[in-house]
Amino acid sequence: MSRSRSDAMLIWTLRCCAGIAGAIVLLIGGFLVIESLPALQHIGIKRFFTDASWHPSANASQGTFNLAPMLWGTLLAMSGSVLLATPLGIGSAVFCHYYAPPMVAKFYRKLIELLAGIPSVVYGFWGLVVLVPLIRQLEPPGPSLLAGIIILTIMVLPTVALMADAALANVPSHYLQGAAALGLSRWGTISGVAFPAAKSGIVTGVILQTGRAIGETMAILMVCGNVVQTPSRIFDPIRTLTANIALEMAYAVGDHRSALFVSGLILLALIVILVSAAEIHSKGHVYG
Amino acid sequence: MTSSQNGQATIPPVSQPQPDKITPAPFTIGPLEAGPPCCTPDPLIHVQNLSVHYGQKPALEELSLTINRGCITALIGPSGCGKTTFLSCLNRLTDLIAGCSVKGRIIIGEQNVRDPNIDVRALRQRVGMIFQKPNPFPLSIRKNLDLPLKEHGIKKRGEIEEIRETVLQQVGLWDEVKDRLDAPAMSLSGGQQQRLCIARAIALRPEVLLMDEPCSSLDPNSSGLIENLIRQLSQSFTVILVTHNLAQARRIADHAAMFWVTNGSGRLIEQGTTSQIFETPADAITAAYTNGRAG
């Protein structure tokens, strides 16, 4: 029976590993809450939305802590990019599956994978040195919500493209043959048969890309101008929650630092909601 | 393996207790003494009221069967009637299948197979299994044989080498592979792979060999080789052979058991000597099946 004992030991070791791995999320959530507590106590949730502006200080009573403009920044950049990237991404997947010749499709798929692998700081850098000057010529100042949306679109497009690609690949081929046999046109087949069959995977892809768009930091930070304001035009500079953390964390202390953790907590909450939505939607099989 | 006497009044005592560890050299194949086996019925395996479910789905129901020492018992029946499932109960491979529940009594020798406290590894050493598809490990030929031996406490080089040569000779593979023992086992042909698997199983000196359609994925030539091998092995082991090849069952088996699916679950409908089953079957289905009219 000594071997069974080694089996038991192995299983307990593995359980410890899994326990630690599973607990990291709790640890993250826990630490964010602990670090946020001073701000939540001294400032209170209400002031994060009703204060006159964002002029934080280490002491709650001396600063103003309005997170709303940055929340707007995050939401606007996110919605803009998701609205743009979803059709582009799905279109890319459709292109690969139903329009491109096999060689082109293979090449295009590799290209999308490459796009997915380029680091955000490189996108941000390109945005800063190429895109922002272009927008400046169009309408000053240049660093703007628009720049953010464009960069984010390029960045999250691969997510939905790859997920839609995988979902379309799983559409049983006899569905398509059946549709062709019924004399449906190519687009008729795609919109009438392939999309409904692949809907679940595509929706999961869209949800995941939304998560990425919310969480993106560096690229957004580099091209959005980082002015704390609720934008009225698409050419206005904005600051997102993530950029705010990255910008101020280096010198923040006291309640200011704690307020940054509050915004981290907001981000985490948004992500948990999105992932849960994806899980419920795909019945627990988010990642194929 | 301790010879625990837990409630087996109906089971006749077994003449030959299985040694706990594989006894050291000289290595001979199999635990049975040479001699004409299967002359006097000597029950080794008792199965009573065995039922197996995969989740809610029944696979085997109320199966009772006795298998004699030193015989080849053929299990026949159509696909999906639970033959593989039956074999997996005998060496508790069902433990590995999630959602598989087993009820009933299985006694091999003096050992209650279903006892949760038995040493399953020792049981599996005692009850070897050959699978439908040859499944050598993706290692060298040598490693394929050494790994299970080391696992069962045989660590001495000389001993391992001796066993390796004996079993490879026994399965008729020695001359073919002796110069390339370090070649990957996967580079062997299908028939050679299956013989390697048999060698690997008998190297542990089991008492019982469960063979699940060992020829089904092989060409007629290799299939014939394996068939001869089974016949040979039956002098040293108790063999339970699942086969779809009725002619094969007829040629080599001493006993036969006929499985059939009734009401969605596999049942044993008839058992007896091979000649009984094939020549004077009592059951109409058996008669039809063995004549090739059903299944």
Added chain:
Amino acid sequence: MAETSSLTFRPAPAGLADTVATVVVWLIALIVTAVFVWILGDIIWHGIGQISWSFLTEPPRNAGREGGIGPIIVSTLLILGVCIAVAMPLGVGTAILLAEFTSSDNLFGRLVRRSLDVLAGVPSIVFGLFGNAFFCVYLGMGFSILSGGLTLACMTLPILIRSTEEGFRSVPNEYRMGAAALGMSRTSALIHLLLPAAAPGLLVGMVLGMGRSIAETAALIFTSGYVDRMPQSLHDSGRSLSIHIFDLSMNVAGGDANAYASALVLIVILLIVNSIASWTSDRWLHKRIISL
């Protein structure tokens, strides 16, 4: 079938919608390709001229405007090393448990999986916050390569676990059954058979995790820090390549030339890493592991 056979030969109507769809889909593909070529072309065009052996080995001078990226590459590798050294055992252990020892309806397994799914979605800046609060402050490691590597380890765990699990799932069940039928313990079946057979998945996971780590910036700013000197130990702060690019382009006027070159180096490294991953998974796993 007899009733529908008349439909089979009806010619496909090439309607307006169909034509428009074809044009739009091709247009999308062209736009995406153009943007890609633009970005990559721009970086190669401006970056390739700066790259030389001395650029790769020399320390940066004048805040990075001149000189090379030697110490930065070293720091990046050290951070990566810490990350892999920690994430690997933890991730592989978890993956083995999930793939080999837990049935799909096991509560513990489900909880772990669920929390890993959330972990995979956590924004990197939140990892940065956490790493700063936990490793730098709470555990007292300060801004250091160690803190950065540990933070990245948390971040790469989900992808590492997922693809290692995939590796184990691609191992044929015959090996497990065969090993069990020979009376081998699960431990030795794991060590001698399953682990070698699952190695490609493990490799893919490791490589994808490395790619993720190399590309990461936001999680490192407040954990491994900015210092661009050659690190003397794991307790030193070290600047990663991605932070270097960020710093040069945002905080250093006239740093663009070296930022381009660093970006090119970063992209080339990632290209190599990702090609290894995708080659391995196509070749061995016959399944693409989507890393998002």
